[in-house]
Amino acid sequence: MMSATTSTLDVARIQADFPILARTVNGKRLVYLDSASSAQKPEAVLAAMDRIYRESYANVHRGVYTIAEEATAAFEAARTKVARFIGATDSREIVFTRNATEAINLVAYSWARANLREGDVIVLSHLEHHANVVPWHILRQERGVEIRWIPITADQRLDLDGLDDLLDGAKLLAITAMSNVTGTIVDVAGLAARARAAGAHVLVDGCQAVPQMPVDVHAWDADFVAFSSHKLLGPAGIGALWARAELLEAMPPFMGGGEMIRDVTTEGFLPNDIPWKFEAGTPAIAEAVGMGAAVDYLQAIGMDTVRAHERALTQYALDALADRFGDRLTVYGPAGADDRGGVISFLFDEIHAHDVSQVVDEEGVCVRAGHHCAKPLMRQLGVPATTRASFGVYNDRADADALVEALAKAEAFFAI
Amino acid sequence: MSGLQDLYREIILDHYRAPRNRGELPVPPAHLVEGFNPLCGDEVVLYLEVEDGVVTDVKTAGQGCSISQASTSMMSAAVKGKPVDDARALIRAFKALMSIHESKLEGAEETDLSADLEGVRLGDLEALQGVVKFPVRIKCATLAWNVLQQGLDETAAESEA
Numbered sequence A: 001m002m003s004a005t006t007s008t009l010d011v012a013r014i015q016a017d018f019p020i021l022a023r024t025v026n027g028k029r030l031v032y033l034d035s036a037s038s039a040q041k042p043e044a045v046l047a048a049m050d051r052i053y054r055e056s057y058a059n060v061h062r063g064v065y066t067i068a069e070e071a072t073a074a075f076e077a078a079r080t081k082v083a084r085f086i087g088a089t090d091s092r093e094i095v096f097t098r099n100a101t102e103a104i105n106l107v108a109y110s111w112a113r114a115n116l117r118e119g120d121v122i123v124l125s126h127l128e129h130h131a132n133v134v135p136w137h138i139l140r141q142e143r144g145v146e147i148r149w150i151p152i153t154a155d156q157r158l159d160l161d162g163l164d165d166l167l168d169g170a171k172l173l174a175i176t177a178m179s180n181v182t183g184t185i186v187d188v189a190g191l192a193a194r195a196r197a198a199g200a201h202v203l204v205d206g207c208q209a210v211p212q213m214p215v216d217v218h219a220w221d222a223d224f225v226a227f228s229s230h231k232l233l234g235p236a237g238i239g240a241l242w243a244r245a246e247l248l249e250a251m252p253p254f255m256g257g258g259e260m261i262r263d264v265t266t267e268g269f270l271p272n273d274i275p276w277k278f279e280a281g282t283p284a285i286a287e288a289v290g291m292g293a294a295v296d297y298l299q300a301i302g303m304d305t306v307r308a309h310e311r312a313l314t315q316y317a318l319d320a321l322a323d324r325f326g327d328r329l330t331v332y333g334p335a336g337a338d339d340r341g342g343v344i345s346f347l348f349d350e351i352h353a354h355d356v357s358q359v360v361d362e363e364g365v366c367v368r369a370g371h372h373c374a375k376p377l378m379r380q381l382g383v384p385a386t387t388r389a390s391f392g393v394y395n396d397r398a399d400a401d402a403l404v405e406a407l408a409k410a411e412a413f414f415a416i
Numbered sequence B: 001m002s003g004l005q006d007l008y009r010e011i012i013l014d015h016y017r018a019p020r021n022r023g024e025l026p027v028p029p030a031h032l033v034e035g036f037n038p039l040c041g042d043e044v045v046l047y048l049e050v051e052d053g054v055v056t057d058v059k060t061a062g063q064g065c066s067i068s069q070a071s072t073s074m075m076s077a078a079v080k081g082k083p084v085d086d087a088r089a090l091i092r093a094f095k096a097l098m099s100i101h102e103s104k105l106e107g108a109e110e111t112d113l114s115a116d117l118e119g120v121r122l123g124d125l126e127a128l129q130g131v132v133k134f135p136v137r138i139k140c141a142t143l144a145w146n147v148l149q150q151g152l153d154e155t156a157a158e159s160e161a
Ligand SMILES: Cc1ncc(COP(=O)(O)O)c(C=O)c1O
Pocket: A036, A037, A099, A100, A101, A102, A129, A131, A132, A176, A178, A179, A180, A205, A207, A208, A228, A230, A239, A373
C-alpha cells in the first residue's frame, strides 16, 4: 500500500508550516517536546478549518441548500481520508467521536454491554493509558467481568510468557499499540493472532501509534481501533473509532438523539445506518475537516518517513541523554529506538519530575511531568511521576540538544 | 532565571533538602492523616499529636516535588508546639496568601483576605508566596495545609466523641 520510499524529512521546511513554532517563551525559542500529549497544528489544518467556517459552514446531513451540501461533503470526505489513512477500505467503518477516550467508551458501553456477562474475561496490559483501563473497571463494577493484566519486563516491554493462560477464555484483548510513557511499540499483529486463536476480540488503542507510524488495521487484524485527532496534528474535539462493519451493524446505539435515527415515533425509534447510528447530535464539523487535512498533511510526508524520523531522533536523544547524564538519569523503556516511538520518560535520582519540567520551561522547553494517565504503569516503575519528552515531525536534533542543555541547568539548580 | 528564583527561594530549597520533623509517631496516641495531589503524585503524610488544645508533636512522611515537601516541612515547624487555634489561624493565613493571585484575577475584594492575614506572622512561610506566579503549583504548596486542617478537624471530632 504505502510504496513511497522512505526519505529523510526536511524538518526546517516542516517547521515553517507550524505557526506556533515562531513564538518565544521566556525570551527563548519554543522547543515543543510534548506531542505525545497533544501535537501542534500545521497551517494547512488551520486553513481548512477556517475555510469551512468562512465559506461552507452549515449543519451536516440536514439541509438541501448549497452550503449544507458542501459542509456535508467536506465532513464525509474527511471520514474517507481518515479511513484510508489507517488502511480501512470502507469509510462506514469510521465513527467520529470526541477523542480516543470516547471511542473506547463506545466499545465498552455498546459492544461489551451487549456481548459480555459476569465472569467474562478482558485482558489488558500494564502499559495502558487510563482511557483503556477505567472503562473496563466501570464495566467490571457493573457486570462483574474479570480483568487480567499482561505484565511487563524490566525494560517495560510486554512480558508474553504467560499470555496463553491470560487469554484462555478471554472475550476481549484491549491493548495499546505504543505506550505513551515509555514509547514501547507493541507487536499488535502477533498479539491479535493469539487473541483470535483464543476466541477473543481485539481492541487497539492507537492514540500514539497512528500519528507516528504506518498503521494498517487489517494487517493488525484488529476489531476496534481508537485514536484522537489532536495527537495527529489535527484539532482537539474529534477522534475516531474504526470497527469492522459487521460488528458496528450488530452493536446497539451508544447515545440517542438526532442524526443517529432513521425514524422516531411515540412508540420508539429505528436507528440510522452505520456509522451515523453512533453519531448522535451535531458533530464537530470543522474539527472533522481539520482532522482530514491533518491526515492529508501526514500522508504527503509519508508515514514511513515519519517513523524513520521519529526513530532517528529518538535514538539521537537517548544517546545524548546517556552521554551527558549517565547513571544519574534513569531512562525508562526499551534500550534502543527500534522498538520504541518518539517518547522518552526519565527521572533524575534526586530531583522531582515537576521541578525538572518547571526549570526547563524557563528555557522554553515544554516537557510533561506527572503520571501520564498511566498509574498502573507508574506503580510498576515504582515512581509517582516521570518527566517525559516526546517528538513530532517538527522536532529536530537542535530540540533534543536544547532538552539536554535545559536538563543540565535543572540538575545544577537543584544540586545538593 | 528570575521567575524561578522567586519560586525556588533558597529557604524553600533548604527545607526541601533538609526537611524538618521527618519521621513517624505511634498511632494512637498520634493521629495519622494523608493527602495526595493527583496532578503530580505528591504525597503528604502527617502524624499529629494534639493534647489539651495544643499541637504537642508533629512528624511528616511522604514524597513529592520540592514545593510540596518544603511546604510540608515549613508547616510542621510552624505549628509544632502551637495552640490549635493558632494553627488554624495559620492555615487560614497561608491559604489567603495562596489565593491572593486568583482573587486579583477575579477582581474580588481583597479585604476578607487581609482579615485572614492580619495578626498572623507567616515568617519563613512567606517565601512560598512566589508560588502564586505559577498557578499549577499552588496545589503543591497547599497540600500540606489541607492535610493539617483535616487532621485538626478529625482530632477535634474524636475528642468530642
Ligand atoms: C495511549 C493513549 N491512549 C489514550 C489516550 C487518550 O486520548 P484522548 O485524551 O485524546 O482521548 C492517550 C492520550 O493521552 C494516549 O496517549
